[in-house]
Amino acid sequence: MDGVQQWAEGVSYAPCPPDEFCGRHEEREQLLALLSRAGEHGQAAMISGPPGIGKSSLLNRLAYDLQDRTNGPRSPVLRAEVFDLPGMIFSAFRELLKDLQGHAVSGRFRDLLESEGLKEAVRYADDLLEKYAAPVEPVGLLPKAGEEIIGVFARSPEVGYDRVREAFEELLQELGRLMVGSGHIAAVLLDDVHLASRLDRRLLLDIIHDLPPGILLAFTCRAGDGVGPGYAAMREAVQNRGAPLVQLPGMRSHEIQEMGQRRFDLAISDATAALLEETPGDPFSLMACFNTLRHRGLAPSAGNIGGLLAGGGDPAGLAFAALPEFRRVWAEELCVLNPPFPVPVMACMLDLQGTDMTLMMDRLQESTIFRRLPGGEYAFAHPLLQEHCRRKLSADAKITLNARAADCFERSMHRLSGRLHVLLSLACHFFNAQDYAKAADLNLELGIRFYHREDYDTALVLTERAITSAEHLGDDALLAAAENQRDLVRQKMADPVGAVQ
Numbered sequence: 120m121d122g123v124q125q126w127a128e129g130v131s132y133a134p135c136p137p138d139e140f141c142g143r144h145e146e147r148e149q150l151l152a153l154l155s156r157a158g159e160h161g162q163a164a165m166i167s168g169p170p171g172i173g174k175s176s177l178l179n180r181l182a183y184d185l186q187d188r189t190n191g192p193r194s195p196v197l198r199a200e201v202f203d204l205p206g207m208i209f210s211a212f213r214e215l216l217k218d219l220q221g222h223a224v225s226g227r228f229r230d231l232l233e234s235e236g237l238k239e240a241v242r243y244a245d246d247l248l249e250k251y252a253a254p255v256e257p258v259g260l261l262p263k264a265g266e267e268i269i270g271v272f273a274r275s276p277e278v279g280y281d282r283v284r285e286a287f288e289e290l291l292q293e294l295g296r297l298m299v300g301s302g303h304i305a306a307v308l309l310d311d312v313h314l315a316s317r318l319d320r321r322l323l324l325d326i327i328h329d330l331p332p333g334i335l336l337a338f339t340c341r342a343g344d345g346v347g348p349g350y351a352a353m354r355e356a357v358q359n360r361g362a363p364l365v366q367l368p369g370m371r372s373h374e375i376q377e378m379g380q381r382r383f384d385l386a387i388s389d390a391t392a393a394l395l396e397e398t399p400g401d402p403f404s405l406m407a408c409f410n411t412l413r414h415r416g417l418a419p420s421a422g423n424i425g426g427l428l429a430g431g432g433d434p435a436g437l438a439f440a441a442l443p444e445f446r447r448v449w450a451e452e453l454c455v456l457n458p459p460f461p462v463p464v465m466a467c468m469l470d471l472q473g474t475d476m477t478l479m480m481d482r483l484q485e486s487t488i489f490r491r492l493p494g495g496e497y498a499f500a501h502p503l504l505q506e507h508c509r510r511k512l513s514a515d516a517k518i519t520l521n522a523r524a525a526d527c528f529e530r531s532m533h534r535l536s537g538r539l540h541v542l543l544s545l546a547c548h549f550f551n552a553q554d555y556a557k558a559a560d561l562n563l564e565l566g567i568r569f570y571h572r573e574d575y576d577t578a579l580v581l582t583e584r585a586i587t588s589a590e591h592l593g594d595d596a597l598l599a600a601a602e603n604q605r606d607l608v609r610q611k612m613a614d615p616v617g618a619v620q
Contacts, residue, residue, distance in 0.1 A: 369400025
């Protein structure tokens with residue numbers, strides 16, 4: 120991409136790189152202060168705020184401060200991100216294990232983590248998480264009549280939640296012991312915990328309850344409208360356990376001026392900064408304003424910014440208006456996918472192959488609205504961008520794009536890892552494409568598996584899709600089976616003995 124195109128697109132909406140991080144000095148100090156206490160007692164913190172306020176960027180900066188900053192503590196950092204796909208239970212915790220294994224074999228932290236006890240704890244926890252996922256991991260996917268997909272599922276092993284929790288607690292105990300013995304602290308960072316299932320949140324809260332010395336745990340959680348009951352429960356439980364809540368407010372005038380200078384090379388006057396502090400105030404909205412100013416060739420004056428804000432529209436809409444047309448088309452085509460997006464599925468959705476696919480990869484790397492994930496998949500640079508695209512889809516476009524997504528997953532299945540993600544994506548896309556014949560069986564089968572794994576939230580979502588599908592098909596036998604399964608799930612959810620915070 121040439122310099123003109125880069126200028127037109129502006130600065131990425133992905134979490135801010137540590138060297139461009141602006142403001143939030145008090146919040147950073149609050150988090151770093153926990154490090155000095157973590158050697159005697161494990162420390163935890165919840166970073167909270169509305170969407171676009173900069174939670175992920177602060178977590179990025181914390182990781183840099185702890186692990187990479189010159190004259191910093193040089194602590195090993197384990198990071199994972201939660202995605203909004205029903206049933207991706209404990210996936211973030213499995214990513215933490217991979218991160219730990221990577222640190223253990225790297226030259227940088229090998230001496231700190233070279234312990235047979237830790238290696239065995241990692242192997243054991245990883246094995247249990249693998250077995251726990253087995254009830255919804257297919258042994259194979261076989262074609263039936265036509266292109267219908269059926270799952271051949273593994274037999275449910277005798278691995279329950281308590282064994283998984285105990286294994287993860289033992290792993291952290293061993294890691295903390297090594298850290299204290301070497302004078303270091305290990306940091307565990309989790310992003311977007313509000314998207315986690317109740318069982319994921321239960322595991323997190325159980326870990327916080329008895330966090331061992333040598334461990335710092337920090338996680339982000341979205342606050343505000345539309346986040347569901349999970350946020351309130353997390354906030355109350357975290358505070359009951361004595362962990363601090365770091366709430367991010369809008370940026371102050373001097374922080375806005377720092378952001379304009381450091382990230383956009385813009386000199387923001389005091390009057391303009393004061394106006395921005397009173398209006399959007401959050402980093403995402405500020406970036407949309409600054410990128411739009413650059414796109415239109417406007418100076419960052421109070422009058423020009425007032426004109427941008429006068430429309431009172433969605434900041435994500437402002438961000439998209441400044442994009443080249445092909446970027447907007449890509450965003451619309453891909454917004455129905457559940458992250459992480461596999462590259463073969465993205466290429467299929469965009470009808471690209473060969474050299475076109477190579478060009479797609481280059482353009483994705485340079486895009487302001489997509490970001491590459493550690494495993495090689497992609498996601499929107501910020502969830503607000505994907506949410507905006509989904510809201511703008513017409514009913515017909517939503518059906519068409521979901522049908523294409525289902526077809527692309529089926530075509531690419533032999534090249535994709537993570538069969539759980541594939542199956543859940545197929546179940547979602549079949550249903551949203553109104554392909555009820557395929558959606559009914561797959562959603563019901565998955566719902567039963569998640570019911571047996573005690574993930575009742577996910578089981579209910581899947582089972583209710585199966586009910587709707589059976590109603591559209593007029594299949595009374597399937598409808599009766601799905602309604603019976605739904606009643607079983609609701610009974611478990613209503614049972615106070617099995618309730619999960």
